Amino acid sequence: MLALRLLPFVAAGFLLLPQNVWADPTYNSSELCAQTCYTAIAAVTFSDYSKTDTYVGESCHSTLSVSSIYACFDTYCTQYTAAESFAYTNNYCTEYGLSPLSMSYEEGEEYIEAHYGSAANVTVIDPRLVLTANETVIPVEAYFALARDTLAIWQHQEYVHHSFGWSMYVLAVGVILVGVSNRIFAFVVHRTMTRSGPLADVERTKGGKPVVPNRDFFTRIHNLWTKHITLPATFGYRHSQPWAFCTIPTRLQSILVFVYVALNFIFCAVDYHAFEGNTYWTKPASQLSRYVADRTGIISYANLPLLWLFAGRNDLLLWLTGWSFSTFNVFHRYVARVATAEAIAHSVGYTAFSYITYEGWSDYKESLKEQYYATGIGATVLMSVLIGLSMQPIRRYCYEFFLVTHITFSIAIIVLLFYHTKIFDGDYNGYLWPCVGFWVFDRIIRLIRIVMLNWRVFYSNDDRLKRNKATAVYDPEGDIIRLTVRPSMNFCVGAGIHYYIYTPTLSFMFWENHPFTLSAWRNIPVAAGAEAGAGEGEVEEIQQIRHQPASGGTETSTDSREGSIISKAGVSAPVSSSSQQELVFIIRPYKGMTKGLKNQLLKAPGHQKDLVVLLEGPYGTKADLASYERTLMISGGSGVTGITSYLCEHGAHASGRYTRFVWAAREESFVSDVLEKDLAPFVDRDDVALDFYLTRPGSQSSSGGKKSGVEATIAKLSARAGSGNGPRVTYRKPNVAELLDYEIGQLLSRESRLAVVVCGPDGLADDVRREVVRSIGVKIDASRIELYEESFGW
Structure with a gap:
């Protein structure tokens, strides 16, 4: 899978190599002098201009114009030779006038000598006053100096524009290095602490609280870095919970975002030079508006590859930094906002430039008829609308609408931008093709994942063992859907990963997909005759295996509904020489796709139905809990789906490891269902403690010795029910502290x-984060505690 993640980077590299992102090549001092002569003479209209020539071609091909350029060069550029000076001008004429200067320098000298004797005898004019000529002329020195300053500043502005644009990639590399360094630093501290041996005896204060022993320098630095930078929310408490229409990043994310936004603002605001008499635009206001428009447009273009890169599901950066997809989604959103703000500034800048330079709206109205102008406005409008349609409430409550508009608008924006800069003959395509490359290759890799996991769906034989089998069951009391899927091939699965699930038969939006955390997995034993097309009843042999206590070694239990052996021994532990995976997802229906699935199941017999389901994945990185002696798992509501997979991976009793499972939920029927079907193997484990908190108002413990609900389920499953070391039920919210x-x-x-x-819920996640932050450096070292927040943000 690492090779698949590398493909977008390789593709982008090949796309970038042949592209020239400079609007014009730079010129040295001798070429500047020659080009100044061209620019100064181009302000004059000569009588021998060809009516069929281009605007640039007129100055490059007119005999009077070219001889004037050489006469100017002989007058003001005597320190340079013609051989070293006219390469840029000839290239310029070839690119924009279709052919180089119509006369060589030697031919021009011969013309001047034949008609005027020498350049000293050529008429000197001020192009600001004399607009037409029917003879060879030389601009006055003052105008030549203005033209030289104009070109020098224009060249400097072009250099600064593109340098600041390319600095976005340097900044992105810096952000990635921060993530990599943070990961390496944490690893080094962890290894140092591991090698230092066991902790010394812990003194306790009068209140009974443990006191952190003195640590070395690196441990103290790690404590401070984790407590104040990497782990806490930006401002106090809220991180998972939205504030108004925004989600709040962690403090480290906010620092990186602030640096990025601040540098973009600084790069767009500094190093402008305007002066009276500029031969391009005489008014300083015109010059500033043009330079600002160019700067913001180029930097906005430079940000686009980062915008597409950070949006991909298949990203090597996730592995390099150890950051989650949600973290890169934070960067994706802020890059989008900055690029859009710069696009708006670019559009406003050009509008102001047109109004100031031409003293009214006449030029602006004419420009609207041009393709490049109209497509630029269209791209800016779409980018602005897309920012509004990507606000947190829309993403949360109208995900399908957000997804469709996001994809369609993004494609439209890229197409419009290609047309917007088409007039530059591909000079700016080097910023756009990487976006296409990242998007296409991410889709290709996603398609590869889909085909690998679902190819049997398209198999013509109706034998269900040669097709993906997906079954959904709805529990009205608990309001949950239990979806089991058998992929076309066995994959290396594990805790903490998620899949994108497509249900193409539920609606016309067959492309619609949603991320769901893997709750559990099973290995289905397949008899040898299965591949030969044996009947369904002959393929699966139901084996009843008596439940064993934790000390009994590898533990297995049976799901009699499906006739499958449930393995708790590990991720890939086979139950027979030939087996098929079954993936289990616990889904709480809300709106959109999950609501549609719920409505179909309500109409189905027994609220159960076989479906055509496509899987894409697996994605995500799991928490390596095997390296921790104690684990505290806290879940709320349907968030239990992100925790049960860790219990599933926990397997048999592991010496020295202890897990405390805490689940707060409102619906007792939901808890009872998951307890009976997913948590039953752990109710009497010595190394697992199960704590259930029922938070619905009015919930209370059973009275009169008659148990009901969760208590009755525990009594049925556990021999320790009611004892101090058995599963516990509490009728209140858990106290995280x-x-x-x-x-x-x-x-x-x-x-x-x-x-x-x-x-679990955003509030619960923020409570846990706050308490972990408070404990670091006071009760425990950062190297001996780790917070894993199982959440998905988009």
Whole structure:
């Protein structure tokens, strides 16, 4: 899969190599002098201009014009030779006038000598006063100096525009290096602490709280860095919870975003030079508006490849930095906002330039008829609208609408931008083709993933073992959908990963897909005759295996509904010599696709239905909980789906490892269903503690010795029900601070490390983050505690 992630970078490299992103090649001092003569003479209209020639071609091909250029060169550029000076001018004439200067320097000298004797005898004029001529002329020295300053400043502005544009990639590399360095630093500190041996005896204060022993310099730095930079929310408490219409990044993300936004603003605001008498645009206001428009447009273009790169699902940067897809989505959103703001500034700048330079709207109205002008306005408008359609409430509550508009508008914007800069003969396509490359290759890799996992869906044989089998069951009491899918091939699955699920038969939007966390996985034993097309009843052999306690080694149980053996021993542990994976997703229906699926299941017999489902994945990185002696798993509501996979991977009893599973939910039927079907193997484990918090108002413990709901389910499954070391049910919200303090107390007393995994409502995730931040440096070192937030942001 690493090779697949590298493909977009390789493709972008090949796309960038042949592209020239400079609007004009730079020229040296001798070429500047020659080009100044061309620019000064071009202000004059000569009588021998050809009516069929181009605007540039007139100055390049007129005998009077070319001889005037050489006479000017002989007058003001005596320190240079013609051989070293006219290469740029000839290239300029060839590119924009279709052919070089009509006479060579030697031929021009002969013409001047034949008609005037020498350049000293040629008439000197001021092009600001004399607009037409029927003879060879030389511009006055003052006008030549203005033309030279105009070209020098224009060349400098072009250099600065593109340098600041390319600096976006240097800045992006710097951001990636911060992520890589942060990952390496944490790894080094962890390895140092591991090699330092066990902790010394922990002193305790009068309040019984553990005191962190003195640490070395790197550990203190790591504590400060984690506590104040990498882990906390930007301002106090909110991170997962939105503020108004925005989501709040972590502090490190905000610092990086601030640097990026600030540098973009600075790059767009500095190093402009305007002066009276500029031969291109005489008014300083015209010059400034033009330079600002060019600068913001070029930097906006330069930001586009980053915008597309950070949006991809298949990204090597995720692996390099250890950051999540949600983190890069934060960068994606801010790059989009900055690029859009620069596009708006670009459009406003050109509008102001047109109005100031031509003293009215006449030129602007004429420009609207030009393709490049209209497509530029269209791209800016679409970018602005797309920013509004990507606000957090729309992403959250109208995801399908957001997805369709995002894709269609993005494609339209790129097409419009190609037409917008078409007049530059591809000079700016070097900024656009990488966007196309990143997008196309990401789609190709996604298609490869889909084909690998779902190719049997298109197999003509109706034998279900040669097709993807997907079954959805809806539980009205718990309001959950349990979706089981058997992919076309066995893949290396694990905890903490997610898949994008397509349901092409549910609606006309067959491309619609949503991310769902893998809740559990099973290995279905397949008899030898399955591949030969044996009947369904002959293929699966249901084996009843009695539940064993934790100390009994590898534990298995049976799902009698599906006739499948559920393996809890590990990710890829086979149950037979030939087996097929079954992936389990627990889905809480809300709106859109999940609501449509719920409505279909309500109409189906037994609320169960076989579906055509396509999987894309797996994506995400799992938390390596095997390196922690203690794990605190906190989930809320349907967030339990992100936690059960870790229990599934936990497997049999592992010496020295202890897991505390905390789940807060409102619906008892939901808890009972998951408890009975997914958590049953863990109810009597010595190394797993199950704590259930029922938060619906009015929920209370059973009275009179008659148990119901979750308590009744526990009594049925557990031999320890009601005892101090059995599963517990509490009728209130969990106190996160108490839970964490208790686990830290156990951690320090056992000289072990703690992993905190949270998946649930935004408020719960922020509560856990806040308490972990508070504990670092006060109760525990950052190297001995790690927060894993199982969430997906887009």
